[in-house]
Amino acid sequence: MSEFSNILSQFIHTKNIKVYPLSKYCDFDRSTIYKIINGKRKPPSPDVIDKMAEFMHLTPTEYAQFKEAYEITLIGSDNYYRRKSTENFLMHFPDNFSIQPGTESPASLRKDNISSPACASIQTQVELDYTLRSVLIKESCKGNGKVALFMQPDHKGLFSLLSSLNLRSSLEIQHIFCLSNHEILNKEHELYNLKYFNNIFPLYLRNLNYKASYFYDSIHSHFFNLNALPYFIVTSRYAVSFSSDYQYGIFYSDPEIISQFWNIFNSFQNKCIPLFQVFHLTPANAHMLQNISLPSSSSYLLLPEACFTPFISDEILAHALSPEISDRNKLLNFFSTFFKYTLNNLENMHVYFTKKGIRRFAETGLLREIPSDFYRPFLPSERLDMLQKLLYTCSQENYRMLKQPLEQLPVNLHLCVNETMGYFSFNNTEDQTTYLIFNETGLLSVFLDYLESLQDSSFYTSEETCNFIKYEIDNLQYQQLCSKRKSIAAPHQKGVSV
CATH class of the missing domain: 1.10.260 (434 Repressor (Amino-terminal Domain))
Incomplete structure (x- = not known):
């Protein structure tokens, strides 16, 4: 059966x-x-x-x-729940406005004092949560604080605390955790590795000085099979080792013990791999886009507003690129080459977008894939030119418009994956365009499998998609016509007296 x-x-x-x-x-x-x-x-x-x-x-x-x-x-159940878990992550991908900086600064929380014996036992989860909170807050009040986390990202309260406090950018947070060496679902039918990514992602959105590294192992055997105190957190003054179920631990303040914890952490880190290559796209480092150039193999792009860069002509680029930007001529040549390269690889691109994303571009002339300090909003005439090119591409079915539930994808989500490379890009809470390039192949394969497995029922037909884009084009042309009529009528109206 x-x-x-x-x-x-x-x-x-x-x-x-x-x-x-x-x-x-x-x-x-x-x-x-x-x-x-x-x-x-x-x-x-x-x-x-x-x-x-x-x-x-x-x-x-x-x-x-x-x-x-x-x-x-x-x-099969494994494929179903893996893809469902991936879809849930994408559907709840946080927009930058949904992760706001905390209202309390660490300095205002100095009252969270902790006693400083050389060694003290922690016997309850409440006591452990209080101790961890106090240790982190005290370190964040330092000028150049440093925190090392050796633990799984499954303590939501702790990572919520880190993402909600107004932590100083000088506070360096290093984190080592274990990723499963094969795909495992938890009791909620969620992928462990994807669940961990979901828990740490707000730290990237908050633009904290956070660096995650990983190693592979069997998560349960490594942390849950009679391992007394497998986790620890260490700062410049304190260390806390604790159980994987967060029920008990030991607090340390002896400098020699603190130093030994740092030695242990550093020795582990030398054997680990950074989870992502992280960079903020700015005029000074635009060359980093070369690291995400699409190869000749098939690539899948999930961008609610669609990928418009192949449709930006040299003329539009020359007018839209900010005149105040440094090395403007150099950037003009770079972006012109980059956009043409993308255009020449259109046949290898599968771009999935939403009605909401297209409508946002048609109304505002803004693209999330390009940082706002690079350009002024595209003019209505420029939007029309780009939408016309998009219309032709959609008729060739390289670009496809998503139906429910993916139709409700957050506008801040940009995902690109292929067999060898993948990245997320998004605007963080400081409105910086941030790129997380995958170093870990497991996450890459999870997202690639999901996008490759989407059925035709997930998309509008080519005809439906083209009709929608034609409607947006007609609407934009009508608005242009109305604007011209108003500008023509305005001088005559000025001369009319009542």
Whole structure:
């Protein structure tokens, strides 16, 4: 019996469904339906699944369960939950305005004093949380504080604290954690590695001086199998070692012990790999874009506003690039070459975008993929030129418009992956365009697998997409016409007296 046949049998039994009328409604003979019910035949097409649900009068919740069982049976539970976990991460990708700096500064929290014995036991989770909070706050008040974390990113309270405080940029946060050496789902059917990324991501959004490194191992055997105190945090003055379930620990303030913890951490770090290559795109380091140039193999781009850079002509670029930017001529040549290279590789690009992203560009002339200090908003005439080129590309199906639920992707999300390279780009809370280039191949493969597996049902048809873009073009042309009429009428109106 399969997942699908089990739930189908359950609905037939609980709802007292007659098999023969069901088979007739779905245009199947009775024997075929029985084979599907008994799991001896693969589930039918999605259209037939919808017919079955309609005949059985499933509630929205029951229909969701029915569809989930169908997809699990088709692709396997591991594939289903891995892709579902990836989709949930993308759908809840935080916009920069959703992660705001904390209202309290570390200096205002100096009252979180801790006693300073050379060594003290910590016997409850509440006591451990209080100690960790106090140690971090005290270190953040220093001029050049330094914190080392050797722990899994699964203590949401701790990482929420780090992302919510107004920490000084001088506070350096080094973090080592273990990634699973094979894909494992937790009890919530989430990928461990993706869940960890989700927990540390707000630190990148806040633009903290945070550096994450990783090593591979079996997470459960490394941390949870009778390992008494596998985690520790060390600062310039204190160290805390604690259990993986955050129930108990030991606090240290002896300088020799603190020094030994730093030696241990540094020896571990020499054996680890940085999780990302991180950079902020500025006029001074625009050459870093060469590190994310698309190879000749297929690449998948998830950009709610679509990728417009191939459609920016040299003429538009020359007018839009800020005249106040340093080395402007050098940047003009660089971007012209970069945009043409992208245009020449369009046939290898699969760009997935949303209605909301296209509409935002049509209305504002702004692109999240280009930092605002590089250019002025594109003029309506320039937007029209770029939208016309997008329209032609969509008719070739290189660019595809997403349906629900992916239609609601946050506008701050930009993801590019292929077999050898991948990155996220986003605006952080200081409105800097930040790039996280994957060093870890596991995350790369998870996102690549998800985008490669998207079915046609996830997209609008080419005709529907082109009709939407034509509507935006017509709307923009109408606004231009109205604007011209107003400008022509304005001089005449000035001479009219009442």
